[in-house]
Each structure stands twice: as structure tokens, then as C-alpha cells.
Amino acid sequence: MIVGVDVGTSVTKAQLLGRDGRSGPVHEARGTLRTAPGGRVEQDLDEVVRTVEEVVRAAAADAAAFDGQPGETLEALAITGQGDGLWLRDADGRSVGPAISWLDGxxxxxxxxxxxxxPxxxxxxxxxxxRLTGSGMFPGSAGPLLAHLAExxxxxxxRAAVAGYCVDAVVQRFTGEITVDASDASLPFLDVPSRTYNEAAVAACGLTxxxxxxxxxxxxGQLFALLPEAALRLGLPSGLPVSAGPFDIPACGFGAGLSEAGQGNxxxxxxxxxxVRTDKAGPQEMPGFDAQGPAGMWLATPYPDRHLRVMPAMVGTAGLDWVLGLIGAGVGDLxxxxxxxPAGANGVTALPFLSPGGERAPFVDALARGRFDGLNLAAGRADLVRALCEAVAYSARHCMEALGLAGEVSACGGGARSAAWSRIFADVLGRDLxxxxxxxxxxxxxxxxxxDALGAPVGEERVRGPRRVVRADPAAAEHYEAGYGHYRAELERARADWHAPHREQSRGYTS
Incomplete structure (x- = not known):
């Protein structure tokens, strides 16, 4: 059995997993995102560690009642979590100032x-x-944040000994090790094929x-050992192997079943x-690598021969939560x-770029902003919700096209629980989910x-578990083909407007 924990942006989750594919209940603990003027979004590392301890203790307690295979024992603590941002620590793992979230602007x-x-x-x-690493940068990524703090x-x-990320910050607290998973290190300085830092990329950012x-x-395949004092707080055996990463995006890819090149999640x-999974040796080998400009991520994974190309648009369910709150509704009303x-939201359309930090995929623009068009007195609150949901799906298609999706598509996350929204994604992509x-x-x-690191792999199908299939409807897909064309045209017009001189004079962040 393994205790797995996912340290999310606002919720930490843990559960017990058995080799037979079964799992214990999911235990959750909420953390706090603190916002401040200047686009700041921060977290408290001590609070994050406490949420991990809380949910892992609860998951570990399930082991006594977990009906696993005969002789099955607790084998490891597996940690994944949010990526990007900047989690500065000293040599003892204490936070040097608040942790900076990937949402920070x-x-x-x-x-x-x-x-x-x-010049x-x-x-x-x-x-x-x-060009050097295959990764783009955005305000909440390590390169710009380090340069901002240096200035x-x-x-x-x-005062810092390490500039890392959420997962390795938690791992340092529990094992005493200063490390980083190659997936986290990939953005933006890692040469992925060699798994070493590209010094020219570091120098280009002025961060030598x-x-x-x-x-x-x-x-x-590297594992770490749980310290006695951390084991006591977690309710786990001292010395238990700890697996550190990958961060949540590649972890979801492997958990959802990206078993072949060209498949997407x-x-x-x-x-x-x-x-999209790729087995190419470098980003320059990907068709259309430069088509979207310096956007996306080229990620190393725990498997040296498997790489991931990622387009992580800033806003997914966060946009849905925002519009539902705006109209006084909740997720249960979706x-x-x-x-x-109806499809097309009675002529109401949206652009889903609602993050204060702008957008990072499939293009990078710190000034990107959302909007609604086609509003009139006949438009209702349902039209606003559907327009936003369709816009997020169009953004997903835009990203997947940039990645060269060529195979099966899996989907996960809170938004995938909605049958209606899942159908919109399938129809917009024109592919089954x-x-x-x-x-x-x-x-x-x-x-x-x-x-895999323990040398005792479990089959991918057993890890992935059963799946439901949301079929794309050909008639709806044809309708959304025209809608997607409209979305792309409006996006290009908006990008020009974001950078108009009168817009730039009224925007920007101050420290």
C-alpha cells in the first residue's frame, strides 16, 4: 500500500492506495491563499505542511481497516502537488518570506x-x-519571480539556501533533503534530455x-527516507521511503493513463x-514548436525516455467559480x-482570461483579460455560464492544437465531474473523453x-482504474467548429486591444 498526497493550491488531499487498484477514502484539508496589492498571491509553508500532516495521518489510519492483498504493507509516502511559483527556504527548510503562488502577478x-x-x-x-529549454515563462514562474526579487x-x-517549489518544500520538511523533481525544475531552466540546467538560459534571465x-x-527513481520526528507527526513508520514528485500536471497524466506518444490529458x-505525451528528444523536434511563440512547458518526467509537452492555461474551474459567484449560484447549479x-449561449460569447497575472498558454501575455460579448436585455444568467464554459473549452482546443494532439484524450479534475461541461469539451474537441x-x-x-521507484511496478490499467467515456456528438461538434473560428478571431482582436497605448497606461502592477 502507498499513502499518496496531493498538495493542491487551496486543498490538500490524501488517500491510501492498494496494489489491486482499490483506494481508501479521500481526506481533505483546506489551506489559505493570501492576496495583497500588486498582484501578490502567497501561501504560508507552515500551514501547508500542517494540512499535509492532517490528511496523511487520516489516510495512514485507514491502513488498519484497508482490505488489501494478503501480506500487503505500507510501502511509501508518494507526494505530488502544485507546480511553479517560488518557495524560498533556508538550509533547515524554514520559509524565507511567504511562499509565492503560481497565481502571483x-x-x-x-x-x-x-x-x-x-538593446x-x-x-x-x-x-x-x-528556444533553449522549450519552456515559456509567465509572471508566476520561477524565472521572472527570482528576477523581481533580485531587483x-x-x-x-x-537569506535563502534554495529556491524551489511546493513539493520539494514539503519533502525537505519531512526528510531533511534539499532536492527538486525534474518536472518542477523543467520550467524554465532545465535542459530536459540531459536533466541538467541550461546555464545560458539562467544567464539570459540575469540570474547567474x-x-x-x-x-x-x-x-x-530516487527515494528519500522519512525522519523520525516527521514520521511521528504523520502517523507513519520512521524511515519510510518518500517519493518526491512529479508535480500535479505530469502526475495526473500518468494517473489518467498517458501510455503512448500523441495521447493527451x-x-x-x-x-x-x-x-500531450511525446517521446521526442527535444522540443525543436515537435511540429509547430514556434507557432504560438514562447509558451507552454517541455517537462522531464520520472521516466527518461518519456517527455510531456504542456499548455497550462491560467484559468479553468476558477473562471467557472467566478461567474457562478457573480450570479449568486453554486457548483451544484451548473x-x-x-x-x-443552448449551444452558443444565445449569442453570448466570452474570453476566459480572468487571471490577474494574464495568460501563459497557448500564448504568454501578462495583459490578457477576459470579457463577455453579445450581451443584451434578453440574455440570462445561464447564458453567461454557458458562454464561459464554452470559452474554456475553446481555450482547451487551442492548447491541444498547439501541442499536436494525435491520440486518445483523457480528462480529470473537478470540472470533469460535470456531465454537461464534459460534453461541451468533447464536442468542442471533436473527440471522445x-x-x-x-x-x-x-x-x-x-x-x-x-x-516503479521501489522496483515493484503496478500495471498502468490497474493504477488508472475504470473510466467512463463521454462521446462527442457529430452535430454538436459541427456547430462548435464555427464557434471556435469565431473565438480565435475575437482573441486576435482582443490581443491587439490589450496592448493599445491607452490600455497600457491604466494597467500594470506596483510593488
Missing amino acids: RASDRVARWSQPG DGAEPVLETVH REPERLE AQRRLLAEPAAP LILGTTLACT EDLLAAS HIPVEEGVGVRGAAKVAW
Whole structure:
């Protein structure tokens, strides 16, 4: 058995998983996202660690009643969680200032500068790093955040021993090890095929002096040992093997069953993460690699011969939550609201770029903003909801096209629980969606990685579990083909408007 834990942006979840594919109940604990002026979104590492301890203790307690295989014992703690952001710590794992979330927008001005040519027409920094590593950058990623702190709070970086991410921050607390999973390290400085940092990419961001803060990526299959004091707090045996990563997007990919190159996975979570597996050695081998500009991620995985190309749009269910709150409704109202508005939302359309930090996929633009069009006195609140849901689905198609999707598509995350919204995604993509019945797809992916590292792998189908299939409707897909064309045309017009001089004068973040 394995205790798997997923340290999400606002909710931490843990459950017990058996080799036979069965799982214990999901235990949850909520954390706090703190917002502040200047686009700041932060978390408290101590609070995050407490949520992990709470849910892992609860999951570990299930072992006594868990009806696993004869002789089955607790084998490991498998950790996955949110990626990006910046989790600065000292050598003992104590946080150096609040952890900076991937939702943070304080470095928006830096990203805007890096998107422009340098002195004497030099290549923009975003394009340079993308060309070197295959990864784009956005305000909530490590490169811009480190550069922002180096300029505005250099003393904070001087006090830090490591600039890492959520998963390795938790792992350091539990094992004492300073490490990072290669998937987290991939954005933006890692040369994925060699699993080493590209020093030219670090230098392009002006961060050579901060290179010391980047932990070397853990080797494939590396495990760590649980410290006695941490084991006591977690309710686990001292010395239990700990698997650190991958972070949630690749973990969901492997948990949902990305078994072949060309297959895709769609995470309908707070963010909208679109993933396609590739076995290519480098990003430049991907068709259309430069078509969208310096966007997306090229991720290393625990398996050296398997890579992931990812387009993680900033807003998924977060946009739905926003519009539901705006009209005084809740998630429980979604099915009825979508049923009350036809495909096309009675002419109401939307652009789903609602993050304060702008957009990161399939294009990078710190000034990206959402909007609704086609409103009139006949439009109802159901039309607003359907328009937003359709816009998120169009964004998913845009991302998947950029990734070169060529095979089966799986879907997971909170949004996939909605039958009506899942049908919209299937119809917009023009492909059937394969949705795991069991929750905790990211936890299952992390557990698969842990079992592989232990040298006792469990079959992919058993890890993935049963799935339900949402069939694409040909007639609806034809309707949405025209809607997608309209969406892309409106997006291009909006991108020009975001950068009009009168817009730039009224926007931007201050420190």
C-alpha cells in the first residue's frame, strides 16, 4: 500500500492506495491563499505542511481497516502537488518570506519587458529561454519571480539556501533533503534530455548570481527516507521511503493513463492544463514548436525516455467559480444552468482570461483579460455560464492544437465531474473523453511513480482504474467548429486591444 498526497493550491488531499487498484477514502484539508496589492498571491509553508500532516495521518489510519492483498504493507509516502511559483527556504527548510503562488502577478512587468526585443534588437528573453529549454515563462514562474526579487528584495534571496517549489518544500520538511523533481525544475531552466540546467538560459534571465539557489534535480527513481520526528507527526513508520514528485500536471497524466506518444490529458482544475505525451528528444523536434511563440512547458518526467509537452492555461474551474459567484449560484447549479442555455449561449460569447497575472498558454501575455460579448436585455444568467464554459473549452482546443494532439484524450479534475461541461469539451474537441471513475488521479500517478521507484511496478490499467467515456456528438461538434473560428478571431482582436497605448497606461502592477 502507498499513502499518496496531493498538495493542491487551496486543498490538500490524501488517500491510501492498494496494489489491486482499490483506494481508501479521500481526506481533505483546506489551506489559505493570501492576496495583497500588486498582484501578490502567497501561501504560508507552515500551514501547508500542517494540512499535509492532517490528511496523511487520516489516510495512514485507514491502513488498519484497508482490505488489501494478503501480506500487503505500507510501502511509501508518494507526494505530488502544485507546480511553479517560488518557495524560498533556508538550509533547515524554514520559509524565507511567504511562499509565492503560481497565481502571483507581481512579476508581470518583468514578463512584459522580457517579451520585447533587447538593446540593439536582441532576441527577447522569453524567446531565448524558450528556444533553449522549450519552456515559456509567465509572471508566476520561477524565472521572472527570482528576477523581481533580485531587483526589489535582494536581501531575501541572500537569506535563502534554495529556491524551489511546493513539493520539494514539503519533502525537505519531512526528510531533511534539499532536492527538486525534474518536472518542477523543467520550467524554465532545465535542459530536459540531459536533466541538467541550461546555464545560458539562467544567464539570459540575469540570474547567474542566483544559480546557487537551484537544487540539482533528483535522479530518476530516487527515494528519500522519512525522519523520525516527521514520521511521528504523520502517523507513519520512521524511515519510510518518500517519493518526491512529479508535480500535479505530469502526475495526473500518468494517473489518467498517458501510455503512448500523441495521447493527451486535460485537467479541468483551478487551472486548465492540457498535456500531450511525446517521446521526442527535444522540443525543436515537435511540429509547430514556434507557432504560438514562447509558451507552454517541455517537462522531464520520472521516466527518461518519456517527455510531456504542456499548455497550462491560467484559468479553468476558477473562471467557472467566478461567474457562478457573480450570479449568486453554486457548483451544484451548473447542470441546470447549462441545460437552460443552448449551444452558443444565445449569442453570448466570452474570453476566459480572468487571471490577474494574464495568460501563459497557448500564448504568454501578462495583459490578457477576459470579457463577455453579445450581451443584451434578453440574455440570462445561464447564458453567461454557458458562454464561459464554452470559452474554456475553446481555450482547451487551442492548447491541444498547439501541442499536436494525435491520440486518445483523457480528462480529470473537478470540472470533469460535470456531465454537461464534459460534453461541451468533447464536442468542442471533436473527440471522445475518457474520464477515470476514481478520484485522486494525481495521487494515483504519484503512487505509480513510487511503485516503479521501489522496483515493484503496478500495471498502468490497474493504477488508472475504470473510466467512463463521454462521446462527442457529430452535430454538436459541427456547430462548435464555427464557434471556435469565431473565438480565435475575437482573441486576435482582443490581443491587439490589450496592448493599445491607452490600455497600457491604466494597467500594470506596483510593488
